[in-house]
Amino acid sequence: MHELQEPLHKDLGTPLERLDLRVARHVRSYRCRCGNRIFFRNTLCLACQSQLGYLADDGRLAALDPGSAPDTWRADGRSDVLKFCANRESPAICNWMTDAHHSDGYCIACRLNRTICDLGDADNARYWAKLEIAKRRVVSELLGFGLPVRSKVHEDPERGLMFDLLRSRAGGPQVMTGHANGLITINVEEADDAKREHMRFQMREPYRTLVGHFRHEVGHYYWDRLIWNTAWLEPFRQIFGDERASYSEALKRNYEQGPPADWATSYVSSYATMHPWEDWAETWAHYLHMADSLGTAMGFGIDATNLQCDIEPFSRDALYAPDDPQADGLLALLNGWIEIVMVLNEMAHSMGQPDFYPFVMCKPVVAKLHFIHLVVADARTRPEL
Numbered sequence: 415m416h417e418l419q420e421p422l423h424k425d426l427g428t429p430l431e432r433l434d435l436r437v438a439r440h441v442r443s444y445r446c447r448c449g450n451r452i453f454f455r456n457t458l459c460l461a462c463q464s465q466l467g468y469l470a471d472d473g474r475l476a477a478l479d480p481g482s483a484p485d486t487w488r489a490d491g492r493s494d495v496l497k498f499c500a501n502r503e504s505p506a507i508c509n510w511m512t513d514a515h516h517s518d519g520y521c522i523a524c525r526l527n528r529t530i531c532d533l534g535d536a537d538n539a540r541y542w543a544k545l546e547i548a549k550r551r552v553v554s555e556l557l558g559f560g561l562p563v564r565s566k567v568h569e570d571p572e573r574g575l576m577f578d579l580l581r582s583r584a585g586g587p588q589v590m591t592g593h594a595n596g597l598i599t600i601n602v603e604e605a606d607d608a609k610r611e612h613m614r615f616q617m618r619e620p621y622r623t624l625v626g627h628f629r630h631e632v633g634h635y636y637w638d639r640l641i642w643n644t645a646w647l648e649p650f651r652q653i654f655g656d657e658r659a660s661y662s663e664a665l666k667r668n669y670e671q672g673p674p675a676d677w678a679t680s681y682v683s684s685y686a687t688m689h690p691w692e693d694w695a696e697t698w699a700h701y702l703h704m705a706d707s708l709g710t711a712m713g714f715g716i717d718a719t720n721l722q723c724d725i726e727p728f729s730r731d732a733l734y735a736p737d738d739p740q741a742d743g744l745l746a747l748l749n750g751w752i753e754i755v756m757v758l759n760e761m762a763h764s765m766g767q768p769d770f771y772p773f774v775m776c777k778p779v780v781a782k783l784h785f786i787h788l789v790v791a792d793a794r795t796r797p798e799l
Contacts, residue, residue, distance in 0.1 A: 440558050440706050443713025444475040447490065454554075455547060457502070457509045467496065467511040468550075470522050473558050475509075486514050499524055505539040506546040518568070523553040525565040528576040531602050538581055541605035545579055548624035552632060555706050560794040562639065566596045575635055591627055593634035600627060619685070620772035626699060633698030634691065639799060640789050641694075653734060653785055654697075655690035664689040680778040697782045700773070701790075704783075707771075708751045718750035725752055732777040734784040744787050748780065 444452045450461035452475055457466055464477035469489060478487040478496070487496045489511075500519035501508035510521035518525070524546075531538040556563050566574030578599045580589045589601040604610050604624060614622035641650050651657070665688065673684035681687050686696035727749040730736040738744075758770040793799055 440555060440709030441713035442706075442710040447477045454551065455509065457507065466509060467498065468509050468554070469496075469511055470554060470557055473554065478511075481514070483514075487511070501546070505533060505543045507543065508546065508550065510550065522557070522563060522565075523550045525568050526553070526563075526575055526577050527579065528567050528597070529578040529580065531579055531581045535581075537606075538602060541581070541602040542579060544605040545600060545602060545624060548628055549577070551625055551706070552628040552702070555702055556632065559705075559790050561636065561790065562793075562799045573639065575632070591631065593631045596635060596638070598628075598631045598635065600631070620683075620769070626703075629699035629702045630695045633695035636698065637691065637694050640793055646789055646792075649785070650694070651690070653782060654693050657690045659689065661689055661691065678774060679776055682773060682775070682779045682782075693782070694786075697779065698786055700779075701783050701786045703771070704747065704751045708747060708754065711754050716754060718753040721753050721757055723753040723756050725749065725756070727752075728775070728777070728780050732780040734781040735788065738784070738788065740791070741784070744784055748775070748783065 442454050444454070446452050446459040446462060446464060446466070448459060448462035448464070450459055452459055452466060454468070454475060456475065458464070459466055459477060462477075465487070466475055467478050467487065467489065468475050469492070472492075476489040476491075478489055480486070481488050481495050483495070485497060487498070489496060495514040496511040497514045497516075497519060499508040499510045499512055499521035501521075501524045506524070508521060508524055510523055512519065512521045526549075530542055533539045533542065553563060562573075564570040564574040566576035573596065575596055575598070578597060579602050580599060581602045582589045589599065589603075591601050591604065592599055604613075604627060610622055610624075641647055668685075668688040673681075673687040677684050677687045681693060681696075682700050683696050686693040728745060730741055730745070733741055733744070735741070752775065755771045759772075762768065762770045
């Protein structure tokens with residue numbers, strides 16, 4: 415693992431220093447060596463024509479130079495020999511790099527795939543491309559947090575993670591998005607904007623996106639890795655509820671009765687009320703939303719302290735562990751996020767769009783977010799993961 419490169423956040427100044435330093439790994443502000451601004455999905459610098467590659471272990475997008483052997487590359491600040499991910503020329507247009515000695519040639523994100531849809535179908539190829547963009551963003555964030563990301567297919571069959579990205583066949587069973595024992599299945603038709611919007615309306619959801627699906631489902635996976643059969647299990651039950659309650663009965667009740675009328679006073683979404691597992695996964699997804707979005711904003715110089723917003727900031731009494739010595743970092747992150755969201759929502763309205771972030775934080779949700787914050791921090795210290 416290479417050390418975090420100092421240029422990634424050296425220009426962000428004191429605003430970032432007031433936050434948990436892990437946020438630095440979610441900054442999406444990159445510059446080519448020529449000084450041109452480049453972006454997470456780019457494969458080419460339009461200013462100097464340098465080939466670009468994402469270095470997942472550094473958390474940065476870098477300009478590349480040809481290596482000594484054919485089809486190999488080198489990046490400034492590194493001595494290892496790199497290759498493009500084998501999916502760079504596929505519909506996925508993956509811009510991640512991999513070690514030249516990996517036999518299969520796939521990057522850490524693409525190695526998580528077990529099955530993908532039939533790319534002979536043009537719609538499937540288009541859907542898959544959109545799914546991979548969302549998946550790479552989420553995987554990069556997980557790596558930034560220092561969480562274990564290993565392929566169940568290639569590296570860790572017992573505890574690893576893998577994806578089936580599938581499409582329902584005409585007359586066959588419907589592909590359902592979900593998680594089971596390290597396998598996340600995504601219905602690729604979620605990448606069809608019209609179909610996803612129709613589903614969002616039918617489900618009465620304020621928000622439904624590809625990146626949201628990935629963040630929610632990996633939340634279930636990390637519950638298995640970080641909570642189950644660990645010292646965090648009983649604290650989890652105290653704040654989220656007892657996951658031993660029947661999931662099938664909870665699902666039936668949710669679809670027959672809907673959420674409690676006062677759900678917004680304790681949960682981040684109505685779906686979170688269904689079962690403690692769903693409350694965890696929904697809150698986990700929002701933690702990732704918050705960290706990634708705020709890191710991106712700060713990378714482009716958006717400082718919440720300079721915004722003209724009037725909010726009632728959350729204080730330590732809203733946290734899961736008010737005496738946590740690192741709590742001020744999370745509170746700065748959370749309160750800054752709320753101010754930025756207020757502006758972004760109004761900007762969206764100016765363009766005739768719905769809220770950028772159609773959710774409202776309450777104290778019980780803040781406590782749950784802090785709990786997840788602590789679990790993620792603890793995961794970095796657990797070599798057995």
